[in-house]
Amino acid sequence: MPKIAGLAGAAAIILSSFAAFAAATPAFAADDDPICANRPGKGTPTCVVGAGRVQAELGIYDLVSDHNFGVNTHVYSAGDITARLGIASTTEVWAHITPYTLVRQRDRATGAQYRASGVGDLTFGVR
DSSP states (O other), X not given: OOOHHHHHHHHHHXXXXXXXXXXXXXXXXXXXXXXXXXXXXXXXXXXXXXXXXXXXXXXXXXXXXXXXXXXXXXXXXEEEEEEEEEEETTEEEEEEEOSEEEEEEEETTTOOEEEEEEOOOXXXXXX
């Protein structure tokens, strides 16, 4: 099981980051372009964030299970964060990180188990 203190610490960092972001971001008028949601870890939209705009997205919790070749694998992730910045009408840059990931595997035939946890990769991209 994941340590509560580790998850609470990660949650505090995430929430304080979003509070600082919200305080520093001006409100936009109602006639702005619609939001182009990315849903971290779930899909990639065909649209981009408008030029000069910043958008932050949070995936709270995700579980991926795989049962193949006699091995059960479960990957738990919490707090997927994606920040996107529009640099032109058809171009954006983004950064993504998963603050906490836990991987558990069990071989059904031998009973052997594997477990690892930690911070996910920090990735950058241009679209």
